[in-house]
Amino acid sequence: MKKQLLILVLMLLAFSGYSQKKQLIEYKEDIIAAAVAELDIACSSPEGAIFKQSAGISGKYVFDITIREKGMTATVFVVNDGENPIQMQNKLKDIVKNFKFSFKVPKGKSYKFQYTFNF
Numbered sequence: 001m002k003k004q005l006l007i008l009v010l011m012l013l014a015f016s017g018y019s020q021k022k023q024l025i026e027y028k029e030d031i032i033a034a035a036v037a038e039l040d041i042a043c044s045s046p047e048g049a050i051f052k053q054s055a056g057i058s059g060k061y062v063f064d065i066t067i068r069e070k071g072m073t074a075t076v077f078v079v080n081d082g083e084n085p086i087q088m089q090n091k092l093k094d095i096v097k098n099f100k101f102s103f104k105v106p107k108g109k110s111y112k113f114q115y116t117f118n119f
Helices: 002-017 028-044 049-053 086-097
Strands: 060-068 072-078 111-118
Touching (some): 028 111, 060 086
């Protein structure tokens, strides 16, 4: 229930954020929670940015993702190397690398977290 509420709040922020500046999130735990919730939405809903681009990708992919200023994805590293075809793994890695989050983090800071993609 808590996760669904967080996703709902983030969706509302994302919709209202298109006409406003990105929200600044300052604490590491909040940044990671917001990032995971956004990736959940982007991967699960048919309208999600990652879901739309991931046609043909199947399997479980675990990535270490680093977010930096302005909600940009700084790095994406593969954790479960060898479990999936390299071509699909690289395609998903490129999609995630180009993903932009709807919030920004403090200037000069970057935050790393691990996320599992299931297709």
